[in-house]
Amino acid sequence: VRLYDIPTTLKDDAMTLVCGELLGTGAARQVYVCAFDPTWVVKLDTSRGKFQNVREWAVWQNFKESAADKKWLAPVGCISDSGHWLMQRRTTPVSLIELRRLAPRVPKYFTDLKSANWGLLDGVVVCHDYGMSLHEVASGTKKAEWWRAADEVQS
Numbered sequence: 001v002r003l004y005d006i007p008t009t010l011k012d013d014a015m016t017l018v019c020g021e022l023l024g025t026g027a028a029r030q031v032y033v034c035a036f037d038p039t040w041v042v043k044l045d046t047s048r049g050k051f052q053n054v055r056e057w058a059v060w061q062n063f064k065e066s067a068a069d070k071k072w073l074a075p076v077g078c079i080s081d082s083g084h085w086l087m088q089r090r091t092t093p094v095s096l097i098e099l100r101r102l103a104p105r106v107p108k109y110f111t112d113l114k115s116a117n118w119g120l121l122d123g124v125v126v127c128h129d130y131g132m133s134l135h136e137v138a139s140g141t142k143k144a145e146w147w148r149a150a151d152e153v154q155s
């Protein structure tokens, strides 16, 4: 029996090895703690046709070549063949106050500074949702206008 011959029920069961607690949801993804390594998350793309996981993976492939740029992004580890599943380094939640203190300026290519899309990795502010809101051509930095969505819990 090879992978593609395994019954769907057993494939469902295999996901319990990979996905732990549901950490968060957004318009496009469900995000789980990686069951076998809590320093990673597993992102399921639930959007229809927005390909957020694929875009995030592609942005990471470009940015990881630049030390100055990659430090702003939570690294992507791998993506499944169809792009529905992606693994990314897990960040810890960051408050608006911390964002304003730790990152008063950000590169101009970040177009959406909603706090839920950012976290801390080794004490550094990083973006963990960069599938959509990047203008890769813009260079230089700008004053950061951090904001929190009304439905977001205070941290």
Ligand SMILES: Nc1ncnc2c1ncn2[C@@H]1O[C@H](COP(=O)(O)OP(=O)(O)O)[C@@H](O)[C@H]1O
Pocket: 023, 024, 025, 026, 027, 028, 029, 030, 031, 041, 052, 074, 088, 089, 090, 091, 092, 116, 117, 119, 128, 129, 130, 131
């Ligand atoms: N790398 C990560 N580490 C920890 N939590 C994350 C990570 N990525 C996403 N999350 C959590 O899951 C939520 C949804 O993920 P996100 O990437 O923003 O998906 P969407 O594209 O649907 O907005 C985030 O707001 C955040 O709370």
Ligand SMILES: [Mg+2]
Pocket: 026, 027, 116, 117, 129
């Ligand atoms: Mg998001």
